[in-house]
Amino acid sequence: xxxxxxxxxxxxxxxxxxxxxxxxxxxxxxxxxxxxxxxxxxxxxxxxxxxxxxxxxxxxxxxxxxxxxxxxxxxxxxxxxxxxxxxxxxxxxxxxxxxxxxxxxxxxxxxxxxxxxxxxxxxxxxxxxxxxxxxxxxxxxxxxxxxxxxxxxxxxxxxxxxxxxxxxxxxxxxxxxxxxxxxxxxxxxxxxxxxxxxxxxxxxxxxxxxxxxxxxxxxxxxxxxxxxxxxxxxxxxxxxxxxxxxxxxxxxxxxxxxxxxxxxxxxxxxxxxxxxxxxxxxxxxxxxxxxxxxxxxxxxxxxxxxxxxxxxxxxxxxxxxxxxxxxxxxxxxxxxxxxxxxxxxxxxxxxxxxxxxxxxx
Amino acid sequence: xxxxxxxxxxxxxxxxxxxxxxxxxxxxxxxxxxxxxxxxxxxxxxxxxxxxxxxxxxxxxxxxxxxxxxxxxxxxxxxxxxxxxxxxxxxxxxxxxxxxxxxxxxxxxxxxxxxxxxxxxxxxxxxxxxxxxxxxxxxxxxxxxxxxxxxxxxxxxxxxxxxxxxxxxxxxxxxxxxxxxxxxxxxxxxxxxxxxxxxxxxxxxxxxxxxxxxxxxxxxxxxxxxxxxxxxxxxxxxxxxxxxxxxxxxxxxxxxxxxxxxxxxxxxxxxxxxxxxxxxxxxxxxxxxxxxxxxxxxxxxxxxxxxxxxxxxxxxxxxxxxxxxxxxxxxxxxxxxxxxxxxxxxxxxxxxxxxxxxxxxxxxxxxxxxxxxxxxxxxxxxxxxxxxxxxxxxxxxxxxxxxxxxxxxxxxxxxxxxxxxxxxxxxxxxxxxxxxxxxxxxxxxxxxxxxxxxxxxxxxxxxxxxxxxxxxxxxxxxxxxxxxxxxxxxxxxxxxxxxxxxxxxxxxxxxxxxxxxxxxxxxxxxxxxxxxxxxxxxxxxxxxxxxxxxxxxxxx
Ligand SMILES: Nc1ncnc2c1ncn2[C@@H]1O[C@H](COP(=O)(O)OP(=O)(O)OP(=O)(O)O)[C@@H](O)[C@H]1O
Ligand SMILES: [Mg+2]
Numbered sequence: 001x002x003x004x005x006x007x008x009x010x011x012x013x014x015x016x017x018x019x020x021x022x023x024x025x026x027x028x029x030x031x032x033x034x035x036x037x038x039x040x041x042x043x044x045x046x047x048x049x050x051x052x053x054x055x056x057x058x059x060x061x062x063x064x065x066x067x068x069x070x071x072x073x074x075x076x077x078x079x080x081x082x083x084x085x086x087x088x089x090x091x092x093x094x095x096x097x098x099x100x101x102x103x104x105x106x107x108x109x110x111x112x113x114x115x116x117x118x119x120x121x122x123x124x125x126x127x128x129x130x131x132x133x134x135x136x137x138x139x140x141x142x143x144x145x146x147x148x149x150x151x152x153x154x155x156x157x158x159x160x161x162x163x164x165x166x167x168x169x170x171x172x173x174x175x176x177x178x179x180x181x182x183x184x185x186x187x188x189x190x191x192x193x194x195x196x197x198x199x200x201x202x203x204x205x206x207x208x209x210x211x212x213x214x215x216x217x218x219x220x221x222x223x224x225x226x227x228x229x230x231x232x233x234x235x236x237x238x239x240x241x242x243x244x245x246x247x248x249x250x251x252x253x254x255x256x257x258x259x260x261x262x263x264x265x266x267x268x269x270x271x272x273x274x275x276x277x278x279x280x281x282x283x284x285x286x287x288x289x290x291x292x293x294x295x296x297x298x299x300x301x302x303x304x305x306x307x308x309x310x311x312x313x314x315x316x317x318x319x320x321x322x323x324x325x326x327x328x329x330x331x332x333x334x335x336x337x338x339x340x341x342x343x344x345x346x347x348x349x350x351x352x353x354x355x356x357x358x359x360x361x
Numbered sequence: 362x363x364x365x366x367x368x369x370x371x372x373x374x375x376x377x378x379x380x381x382x383x384x385x386x387x388x389x390x391x392x393x394x395x396x397x398x399x400x401x402x403x404x405x406x407x408x409x410x411x412x413x414x415x416x417x418x419x420x421x422x423x424x425x426x427x428x429x430x431x432x433x434x435x436x437x438x439x440x441x442x443x444x445x446x447x448x449x450x451x452x453x454x455x456x457x458x459x460x461x462x463x464x465x466x467x468x469x470x471x472x473x474x475x476x477x478x479x480x481x482x483x484x485x486x487x488x489x490x491x492x493x494x495x496x497x498x499x500x501x502x503x504x505x506x507x508x509x510x511x512x513x514x515x516x517x518x519x520x521x522x523x524x525x526x527x528x529x530x531x532x533x534x535x536x537x538x539x540x541x542x543x544x545x546x547x548x549x550x551x552x553x554x555x556x557x558x559x560x561x562x563x564x565x566x567x568x569x570x571x572x573x574x575x576x577x578x579x580x581x582x583x584x585x586x587x588x589x590x591x592x593x594x595x596x597x598x599x600x601x602x603x604x605x606x607x608x609x610x611x612x613x614x615x616x617x618x619x620x621x622x623x624x625x626x627x628x629x630x631x632x633x634x635x636x637x638x639x640x641x642x643x644x645x646x647x648x649x650x651x652x653x654x655x656x657x658x659x660x661x662x663x664x665x666x667x668x669x670x671x672x673x674x675x676x677x678x679x680x681x682x683x684x685x686x687x688x689x690x691x692x693x694x695x696x697x698x699x700x701x702x703x704x705x706x707x708x709x710x711x712x713x714x715x716x717x718x719x720x721x722x723x724x725x726x727x728x729x730x731x732x733x734x735x736x737x738x739x740x741x742x743x744x745x746x747x748x749x750x751x752x753x754x755x756x757x758x759x760x761x762x763x764x765x766x767x768x769x770x771x772x773x774x775x776x777x778x779x780x781x782x783x784x785x786x787x788x789x790x791x792x793x794x795x796x797x798x799x800x801x802x803x804x805x806x807x808x809x810x811x812x813x814x815x816x817x818x819x820x821x822x823x824x825x826x827x828x829x830x831x832x833x834x835x836x837x838x839x840x841x842x843x844x845x846x847x848x849x850x851x852x853x854x855x856x857x858x859x860x861x862x863x864x865x866x867x868x869x870x871x872x873x874x875x876x877x878x879x880x881x882x883x884x885x886x887x888x889x890x891x892x893x894x895x896x897x898x899x900x901x902x903x904x905x906x907x908x909x910x911x912x913x914x915x916x917x
Contacts (some may be wrong), residue, residue: 052820078823085824091817095839104835105825152825 001063003028003160003192004049009058011041011048018044019055020216026160031186031193033207035200037239040213042196043088046162049194050085051078062160084153084161084191088168090145092137098124098148099133105156123155124148126185142169143178150182154189161186163195167202179206200240204228212236231272234358237284244290244333244350246283247360250275258357263331265321268299269355280360289354290335292317292346300347303333308340315340319348364830368740372752375737378797379755382770383618383762385777390611396777407608417613420594427508427579427590428572434512435568439519440561442664444549446520447527450650451660458524461664462915464671465517466901468858469577470878471894475675476501476510477581478682478891483689485678502585511578513671515571519564526560527553545651563631570624573617574763576861581882591617592765596864607773614766621761629757676898683891702892712889715872716896718788722873723856723900726792730803730856731849733796735841738807739833743816756801764861767798772865786868794862799855803848810844811837850908851915857900874900 002025011019018041026032034042047053049060051067054075060068062083067076092101102123106116124130127147137145146166153161166182167175183206186193197203203210204224212219212227220227220236231237238245248262256271260283269283293300303319319333333348362370389396393404411417445451446458464472479486480501487497500506530553538552539545579590589597595613598606653660682688685697706712741749759767771794775785784790796803814837822832838845860875867876874897881890908915 050820050824052823077828078820079826079828081824082826083824085821087817087821089815089817091815091821093818093821093836093840095842104822104827108826108831152821156826 001028002026002061003030003063004194005059005061006045006049007059007061009045009048009055009060011044011053011055018216019048021058022213022216022218024211024218024221026192026194028159028192029187029190030208031183031195031206033203033210034194034196034213035203035210035239036198036213036219038198039215041216042198042213043164045213046085046164046194046196050083050162051076051081052085082156082158084156084158086146086149086153086161086163086166088165090137090149090169092145092148092152094137096136097133098129098135098137098140101137101148102133102152102155105152109156119155123151127151142171143174146170146178150185154191158191160192160194163193165196165198167197168199175202182206212239231356233273234282234284234360237272237356237358242287242334243284244287246331248281248283250277250279250281250357253277257352260357265301267350267355268352269350269357270353272356273359275357275359281357282360283355283357285350285355287316287334287336289351290333291349292319292335292337292341293349294347296347297349299351300349302345303348304345305341305343306332310340314338317341319346321348362830364828364833367736367830368744371736371740372748375752375800376755378793379758379800381778382767382774382797383758385773386611386614386618386766386770389607389773390615392608392611395605395607396773404608407612411609411612411616416589417594417616420589420591421616423504423579423583423588424573424575424590426504427511427575428569430505430508431512431515431572431575432565432569434509435515435519436561436565438513438667439516439564440523440554440557442516442667443520443523443527444553445660445664447524448549448553448651449653449660450657451653451664452657453661454650457664459909459915460668461520462517463668463905464514465521465915466854466858466905467514467672467676468860468875468894468897468901469514469575470581470860470875470882471679471897472510472514472672472675473578473581474878474882474890474894475677475679477678478887479674479678485681485688486674488689502582502588504583504588507575507578507582507588510582511572511575513667514578515568516667516671518568518571519561522560522564522567523557526557530556549651559631559634563628566624566628566631570621570628573620573624576763576765577879580879591620592763592861595769596765610769614762614769617763617766618761625757625760679891679894679898682887683895686888702888703895705889706892706896709889711869711872711877712893714870715874715877715893718791718872719857719874719897719900722788722792722795723853723904726788726795727849727852727856729792730796730799730852731807731845734800734803734807734848735838735845738804738811739837742808742811742833742837743819756804759797759799760801762798764798764859765864768794768862768865770794771797771862785866786870788871791863791866791871791873794866795856795859798859798862799852802855803852806848806851807841807844810841810848813844814840846911847908847913850904850911850913854901854904854908857897857904 004026006022006024009019009022010017022045024032034045036042044053048055055068055070057070059066059070062081066074067081068074096104099120102120103116106119120133121130124133127150129144129147132140132144137148140148146169150166167178170178179202195206207224209222210224210227211221214235220232227236228240231240237243246260246262246267248260248267250258251261252259253271253275258269258271258275258281260267260269260281267283275281301321303321305317306320307318309316315337317335317337319335321331321333335348390407391403391405392401393406394401442461446454446461451457478484480499481487491497534556535548535552538548543551573591575590576592579588579593580596583589583593591613595610598610598613683702684699685694686699686701687697688694737752741752762770771790775781775790818840819832819836822836827835858875859873860879863871863873863876864879867880874893878890878893
């Protein structure tokens with residue numbers, strides 16, 4: 001039985017449809033990342049699960065417990081759902097100390113004083129903030145506030161925790177540590193989690209599954225590797241990772257092997273959707289799949305190195321691909337490399353199995 | 362009690378408290394006699410009588426004259442003061458602002474008494490002037506004098522709106538004009554002034570509206586020459602026929618409400634418009650004040666002159682009066698100094714009760730009032746329902762009732778509803794009338810604080826398991842504690858100053874300083890009145906000092 005099951009959820013704000021039939025399942029112990037562009041409805045979906053928004057149609061079930069069912073007119077109040085929710089802004093109550101923030105859910109559950117104290121201590125201890133219990137939220141750093149918000153959502157031991165961009169208020173370095181720590185914490189406690197993020201790297205690092213939303217609809221639902229390596233649509237392919245994009249016309253098809261004409265040059269790749277000869281198509285290749293060689297070979301094209309950008313852990317190389325006649329005369333091709341290259345002409349390899357070709361229109 | 366029943370009870374009580382008086386008045390206006398008499402029937406006689414009464418029309422004309430007159434005086438001066446304080450380097454601009462706002466907290470009757478004592482035919486200032494120049498070229502008991510005084514005392518209302526609009530005005534807008542080659546004064550006249558026009562227009566309508574609500578000034582300054590405005594006409598009507606003529610009073614009240622309602626609607630429209638206008642502001646960065654150069658001190662003198670005439674002259678007059686046994690031509694003030702009037706206060710049971718009642722209703726009553734306003738505000742907070750909008754509209758109704766009217770309506774309610782009869786001559790009736798009159802003002806203060814709360818703070822409460830009622834008690838209300846305390850201090854100032862709402866409710870046991878002063882002034886007990894006025898002012902100034910120390914913003 002799934003810990004959270006959402007079926008065909010629809011939600012509108014007045015005339016605006018925000019969720020247009022979303023379904024998902026979070027299996028016990030899994031972390032599901034909700035990924036999508038700004039305004040795609042991630043927060044709205046998460047808030048609907050928590051009971052903070054009222055959908056128009058659909059069903060939300062937790063275990064054997066129906067939280068929302070439009071047909072049966074069930075709509076449990078947020079406080080009756082027993083989920084944990086971590087807000088993007090953390091929403092720590094400024095008039096309560098850290099201890100009181102974390103103790104509040106327990107007091108609501110009428111636990112004895114000693115038990116409350118003991119659980120708060122344990123919760124704060126587990127996030128390494130036991131010594132800060134008497135401070136007020138504004139006396140904490142952003143990272144500490146984030147942990148307190150998490151402790152407050154976990155202290156009453158919900159089975160499922162919902163997180164809305166929990167790391168977005170942290171600076172880049174802290175964020176990378178926090179996502180490892182957060183994933184560990186959730187899996188150690190055996191929780192299921194639904195986590196909104198708009199950072200695809202974060203989603204892949206943290207989640208067991210990724211659900212990509214596009215304007216209120218599901219674009220793809222799969223493991224991080226599936227979504228990254230086998231995107232089912234151009235939208236997904238372009239959303240995940242840094243890539244090169246080529247537009248062209250299909251000149252030949254052989255099973256899933258495609259030959260594409262890009263402004264007079266020929267590229268070979270793999271079809272990722274129904275293509276037909278003569279139709280327009282877009283080819284996508286991730287930057288890390290592109291490499292520069294000295295010698296000509298299969299799938300290699302001669303290009304001039306235009307710029308080398310030093311990124312610290314690697315270089316980003318920008319090549320000028322002079323296209324013969326017909327289409328655009330210039331196309332930029334980007335690639336990652338561990339070492340910088342000399343200026344000049346290079347044989348740039350675009351491996352056939354890594355070039356994903358999608359139909360357009 | 363669940364949050365839903367709490368909301369239901371709160372809103373039902375609110376609607377009752379606000380609507381019942383109005384409905385009773387309208388009902389009474391269509392009766393042939395007071396509602397408590399036997400053998401009365403529905404009738405339009407009262408309307409016929411009032412519409413036939415030349416005095417009514419004269420009072421209406423005078424009200425219009427005063428409303429126009431005070432608007433014409435208050436608006437330009439208010440805008441000028443706002444411009445000087447906010448946008449120029451006039452000396453002392455930091456402490457001028459609280460100074461300019463002070464008259465909003467002064468009791469209008471106290472000021473009116475002060476003017477009579479200072480500038481009346483035998484006033485301190487008049488006599489001094491006469492001894493030098495041989496004659497006094499002004500006469501304070503006239504419509505023109507009332508309009509002038511009312512205009513000057515309402516300058517702060519215009520000031521507040523003009524000043525906040527000027528502050529919100531992005532300096533980028535002015536700087537753009539400067540870089541385009543306009544001098545500071547050209548910018549002020551062609552850029553800043555037009556940009557704050559919507560706020561000024563709103564303030565103008567507000568002042569015009571307040572002109573119809575004037576009571577203390579025309580009562581004190583208009584009486585000797587028989588100058589009546591609508592509210593004083595209503596007040597005098599009691600004596601006109603010798604018998605309680607409730608139906609006639611009700612008709613006058615209906616007339617007052619009918620005039621007020623469209624003005625309130627107009628204010629709402631203008632306010633929305635003004636808000637839109639001002640929201641195009643740039644950064645609230647500290648602006649370079651316009652240099653006045655040689656005009657700095659003359660500008661300062663304008664502010665001080667206004668303040669001196671509006672506050673210092675009447676207050677000095679009344680204070681002086683409270684310290685002398687007699688006054689008049691040829692009296693050497695130093696030889697008649699005394700503290701007897703203040704000692705006398707303690708001899709009068711009603712005066713002592715009035716002082717205690719005033720403090721009680723302002724401190725304890727004010728706290729209960731704020732609790733009540735908070736209950737209403739919390740009930741409709743983030744409530745997406747037609748009912749919430751309805752309550753918002755209902756909150757406007759008391760604004761259409763000047764204090765005298767609300768006091769009268771409340772008196773009738775306490776007579777009309779049998780179970781309430783025993784409460785009529787207790788402070789509860791006064792407190793309820795005050796709370797209803799200031800409902801819109803107080804509700805706006807509290808909902809203003811509620812709007813500052815980020816919704817997630819309340820939602821976080823729900824997700825960890827709190828019911829709406831628990832969220833309200835444990836999160837929402839604690840978070841606006843500061844706002845509630847400010848609101849309490851402001852309500853204290855307002856309740857301590859009130860005089861008009863209490864006049865009809867004045868009875869042994871319900872005396873408050875304001876209404877007792879009005880009644881004592883009618884009997885000519887000037888010694889007592891001036892001492893009481895000083896006591897009243899001391900209470901208000903003390904409250905003001907506490908409020909300023911506590912960092913309360915004196916305006917909404
Ligand atoms: N209260 C509301 N009223 C009307 N429209 C709303 C409201 N809240 C959100 N929307 C709209 O619903 C859509 C989805 O919003 P949502 O907050 O779920 O996006 P999101 O995916 O979380 O975006 P982000 O990454 O920027 O947080 C947006 O187009 C937004 O404008
Ligand atoms: Mg969001």
